[in-house]
Amino acid sequence: MAVKFNGRIINGFNISIRRNPFYGSNTGKNVTLLAALCQDGILGQPSRLRNIIENAAGNLDLPVEQVALDWFKQYLHICIRPIVGILNIYGLACEFHQQNVMLELDKTGFPAKVYFRDNQGFFFREGRKDLVSAALPGVADESQSMIDEESLAPKYTYYLVTNNILGVVNALGCCQLADERKLINLVYKAFRELEDEDETGLVSYILHKRNWYTKGNLITSLRNINEADENLEYPAVFLDTPNPLHKYFFSDKLIKPQTKDIVYSRYFEEENVNISIRPFDIEKDFEMVHEWFNREHAKPFWKMDGPKRDLELWFRTILPGDEQHSFIGCVNGIPQFSFEPYWPMRDIVGAYYESVPTDYGTHFFVAETQKDKKFSFQSFQVALDYIFMMPEVGKCIGEASVDAVPTDRIITRLGYTREGVIEMPHKTAYLTFCTREGYWEKCPESRFEAKVSD
Incomplete structure (x- = not known):
């Protein structure tokens, strides 16, 4: 759906409605869009994430913070290693936005599976160019989506960590379900376990870079930049922001x-x-x-x-x-x-x-x-x-x-x-x-x- 004014479609108001393959009780699956899971409560009501964690804590007869930390550990387990593995083995990276990620919860309310749905863009690393080109001949030239590892790490850090994982940290912290420092420490440890396995430089960038290259959505809007109308090479404003995972070493x-x-x-x-x-x-x-x-x-x-x-x-x-x-x-x-x-x-x-x-x-x-x-x-x-x-x-x-x-x-x-x-x-x-x-x-x-x- 789109908004038209004086016969011209106004970019920025377009809405895409996707079919929900998990809708209805016949699938037997409890699947939620990650963005919906992380959003604030409405009209003073608890957020969906808070309800899930508190219900799980009640059913398991455990403290809420312990359940929140265990819940987050499970999310990292099914998220980080597979995504980093796919990048290393197949060279595939994707815009891991919250709106592109579906999270399936098990009967206890804990993360069970991650589904990644169609999105605005995929990109591939140079180190797997031959493999990608053999699978999809001409894709590198046609899509211009082949990126060297050095440029890929900052971009993928924004999608995977800043937008997605730290979005979950923010949601758990804002709901006062767990201390954010403890959550950040879990993120650091999860990536640290993969540092020796990763050949792309992504994990090293995430762990050690003093600043991350981060997209400034608010500044992009304040500068009246409409990403739908801009040249794809410079569609938004990116800034250097301090690496939050370094808080693991904060005294x-x-x-x-x-x-x-x-x-x-x-x-x-x-x-x-x-x-x-x-x-x-x-x-x-x-x-x-x-x-x-x-x-x-x-x-x-x-x-x-x-x-x-x-x-x-x-x-x-x-x-x-x-x-x-x-x-x-x-x-x-x-x-x-x-x-x-x-x-x-x-x-x-x-x-x-x-x-x-x-x-x-x-x-x-x-x-x-x-x-x-x-x-x-x-x-x-x-x-x-x-x-x-x-x-x-x-x-x-x-x-x-x-x-x-x-x-x-x-x-x-x-x-x-x-x-x-x-x-x-x-x-x-x-x-x-x-x-x-x-x-x-x-x-x-x-x-x-x-x-x-x-």
Whole structure:
């Protein structure tokens, strides 16, 4: 069906109605369009997915979240391995939109089969061109649907993961049936199991790429682009978006601490000082930190001096995000330094080297200027102690300005190694890496502290 105005059909209002081969009780199958399964409830009523999960939980006498997680595991089992296998063996990829996928549920309400119906497009990978051409002579030239693996991975990730699988994660999360982080972890593990089997590069792209190439449907609409009328080569707006599966390695204690109390302390016997750290409290610490950043020794390197409103805006922007968090360090109970653990997967520095999800970094600032009270080396040790306590952390990143000579001296003593120079928009910096083993080799007493903490 279509809409016609002044004798001309208006693209974008066209509707295709397909025959439903599962309609009626004679088939004995409970099959639902995935898009309908994932849509919100109507007029305040529970969604279909919520009803299915809650009914299954009641029948099985199990907690709702456990059933939701098991239900999702089963969906991934019948979805991911077959789709990746078809791409590897036959070279076939398809627009795995929710509206093209039918899900059959068994008698308990769990996913049993996936049906893929006719859709707007199929495409094939270059690695299986001979096989596809032998089955359908001329299809590559006629349909222009043969795509090299490098270009196929971003496109297929959007259809299979962003649109489909994460759509199911969203539906389960919005209905408060299961925690989204747990669901994302299941997605990561399901693809990780296939990484060694996949020869196309798709699974590697999904797991390791810092950003995914994602279609921006809202922006496409706001730009008044009608995909039905546009050249097929550029039918929509695509954007780089952070890879959500990297949350598998996300450290809440570093980036999203749920306390404002002391999280770690260490006594240095030789110096007779106790150094402790706690998450930044904007209501309690803001005035103090603003004064710190406006001190003369802070201005050249930190460049965070200025009016309070600018600094407050910065804090209120970063604190809710997944990029970094601030901590306050106290020497014998007196606040004297701050450090900011950050996650390169979300931080700008991650775009300047081959970052991996287990990388974490820290910015470090000592407010005290008197040498007999600074304890910079010991304070940085406490920061690294805490960072390396987190099992998610692989190595610690540094990107201090090339002009910050004192910082370079300290981190070298701590076990950082220089990897090169990076040109960032706001500074030229040394890229440095520090591993647990490198840190413990330089500071062997810290290995003992780590064992005590464990």
